[in-house]
Amino acid sequence: MKNDSKNDVANDNWERKTLEKLVFATLGEQRSVRRWRTFFRLMWVAFFGFLVWMWFAQSHPTPDASTPHTAVVEIKGEIASGAEASADLINAALRSAFEDNGAQAVVLLINSPGGSPVQAGIINDEIRRLKALHLKPVYAVVEETCASAAYYIAVAADQIYVDKASIVGSIGVLMDGFGFTGLMEKLGVERRLMTAGENKGFLDPFSPQTDKQRVFAQAMLNQIHQQFIDVVKAGRGNRLKETPETFSGLFWSGQQAIELGLADHLGSLDFVAREVVKSEDIIDYTRRDNVAERLFKRFGVAMGEGAARTLSFHPSLR
Template sequence: MPLQPERYKIMNNDQRWARGERVRPEQAPRWERSVIEKLATESIKEQRRSRRWGIFFKLLGFGYFAAVLVLAFGKGLLNFPLGEAEKHTAIIDVSGPIAIGEPANADRIVAGVKAAFEDENTAGVILRINSPGGSPVQSGRIFDEVRRLRAEHSETPLYAVIEDLCASGGYYIAAAADQIFADKASLVGSIGVRSGGFGFVDTMEKLGVERRLITSGNNKAFLDPFSPLKDDEVNHMESLLADIHEQFKSVVREGRGDALSDDEDVFNGLIWTGEQAVANGLVDKIGSEMTVAREIFDAEKLVNFTPQDGLLSQITDGVGVSFASGLVSRLSNLNIGY
């Protein structure tokens, strides 16, 4: 039966939509238009949220990258010159025990000295020392390399400045400088060699523990802490220490030259105050790094060239290497140091 025109006219839009007839958007039912508007609004909001999160993660990534650079390259990034660079005094810190696995090791100190000499704006280099000493080998390597670099860059002076303590291997390194400055209350010297350890023979007897040791070579168990001490072993160790002591004295004489006192007591292992060290020739003058930078180098700006480890390296080295090397050195009777 054909559709009556009159009936079609009286039908509303909802009725026409229900019958599947096409209607213009403005004629669509109100609930459908509301749903479409909500979907469009939510879509726009979601796009805005995604854009904001994208910006956030980009900034986070940039911040992480910047932090990695700072941790990897240390203070060098902060000293990047802007515009015309001014002359500065380069500082290399020799702090704490001088040994492999410690901040004051030969590789690190030499790298800092090399970078300082090669910087075209360096007016002078200062070894700022606060160390009780340490490894004769590490101290010797630093001394030799500092002297070599000093010869290659003869136009750039190198001074040592002592803070609280400059003993043993610390003074070995200081002897490589053109001049040595110290505070009047600084402790300087201890030019000697030592070796220490422990013996557990009586303890093992009291505990009823039997020592079983098999070697090939009469002296392979040299100064074994669980075996009785032998006179020939002691005599040999004393000869080793005496030889290393002579090497130390030779380096000090070479570095200090005519400034050093003729009194052999400066080599007996004692320490001296800064004022006393000036009197016996171990120190040239009383002063600080600022004294040297201002009055000698005429460059008051201080730039630290001491290489810095990244955060992760500091944690792993500090917990692993230092603990292991410290434990071994305390149990071994072959622990020789300045």
Template sequence: MSDDSRRDETDAPLGATSDQPQDRWTQGPEVAPRQHASTTAGAAGDSAETLRERQRLAQIEMMDRWVGGVLTEQRRSRRWKLFFRLLLLLVVLLLVASVVYNLYWSDPADAPPAQRHLAVIEVNGVIASDSPANAERIIKGLERASASDSAAAIVLHIDSPGGSPVQSQRIYAEIMRLREHSDKPILAVIEDIGASGAYYIASAADQIIASRASLVGSIGVIYAGFGFQDAISQIGVERRVMTAGENKAFLDPFQPLDEDAAAFWQGVLTQTHQQFIDDVRAGRGDRLSTQSEIFSGLIWSGEQGLELGLVDRLASLEEIAREEVGEASWEDYTPRLDPFDRLTRRFTQMAADALGVSASNSPLRYQAE
């Protein structure tokens, strides 16, 4: 038998004969198996040196991947650092621009127009030391308006429920001073509401003007708090308060308010209320009605207020402007708020509203509820 025939018999599959037809799926040239991506396993017959070289290459590849990941993370970290640095730089630039703007660019009231006009000071929102309607800002606007030669009248444009007694008293005193020393009429024009501390301010003006549906009055003082003495015992919390002075913590909401403390605090409220009444009477004079309900804390419409002497007439700011200067236009003398200060105040007010607390520093309020 020749070598070729002997090779054919050897290569034939088990159980097959040379007479049987060959299967095209099992017969044919041998295909090399797919090489695995990893080179660490090596191949049969590789020497120890080859295997070590393959392992070294695999380690180098792993190290390259690790170094690549570290570099990617560092680049990402540098990008974030750059972003925050740019953000900080932007904030600083805005702060500097705000300071420069307020120092070198004047308010509209610093350069009033030559033609006659109404000098308007806005009293918007709660009257408090930390709100836009604070005494310092409004008094500054009053001083600017009083110094303007072309201002036909000073107008307090009020849309406020009231607020701090002290801030209201400061503004009231300044308006009363201007009534004596300024030749310009001072008008209080009430929009939606001019109640409590806002009415306190308005009562110092020469005239109070409102719309028929405006809310005016609410001449009273309020203190509001909570009593948690029962709740704190139910949840098992011990209240620890140390004072020097036996009545220092008499308004502590976690302690019951005894009769003596309540009587004392009511006396403070009554005295503050009497200050309110006296100043309103001084400002309004005999225009006020003699009805005792005026000082009971009730709030009235503009139309009702006209009958009670709380309001002098019913008109709008546009009508007043036409009467005084011939056209419905005016100049705003309210000092500008710093942009950052405005943002801070708004955030503080939003936080106070969300927590349900008053933004005023005083526990007493001339404020409509």
């Protein structure tokens, strides 16, 4: 009987200790989870605080307007909505430059192969408006390339400076694409495209293009091309030495562009600031999409994709 009692006591002690160990282990695990959760929350707060600091520090510089200077706005890369050379960013920079009392002139520093005629037209209009409002001279300085939509913008300047080897011109409009209808027939593939509207799918590469659609597209391109031509003529005036090739879409070296009246002089940014504006101090007003903004955009895209997965398919109005 004594042995049985001792065994019962020993079993009770073992169970109690085991339960205590399990309880303490569970509590320890819960504390660890809470600590890690708190740590990651603090990390996220610090991360977003860093992004906000980067956004204010890099995206909105405050130039020193106390002394005379040459204001510079860069137009680089593709001219397109959402790009660094978009009308929104370029025009915001231009307004800041023109409104600064210390800015003696505004220089467009251009290195772009072109892009959207819509974005270029908006920028061209804003340059002309700001020139008339603030009565400040505007100079375009071309680095490697000033073609197509970039030249559309440049002609709003009072004078265009180029390097002798710069590429200038390409005054034309294009709409490109591919057609795979013959290949599909050879492969025995049937295109099943349903539209509401006779011409809704006429840019679809897997559908044949009719003569009517081709004529319509060409008429639209011709109209946009004429708008481009009118802007160039208005900007260059009697300096332009028009030839049959001027508006053909060809491009020329900087040296040739001067001879054709598409540009005015040879010169770099430093040359224009020093010799033309007479103010060697250069302040860059360009608005750039900084690291914080890119991370915010990627975060927004990821959130949008997650939300899109919860939606059902619906017809597109593109």
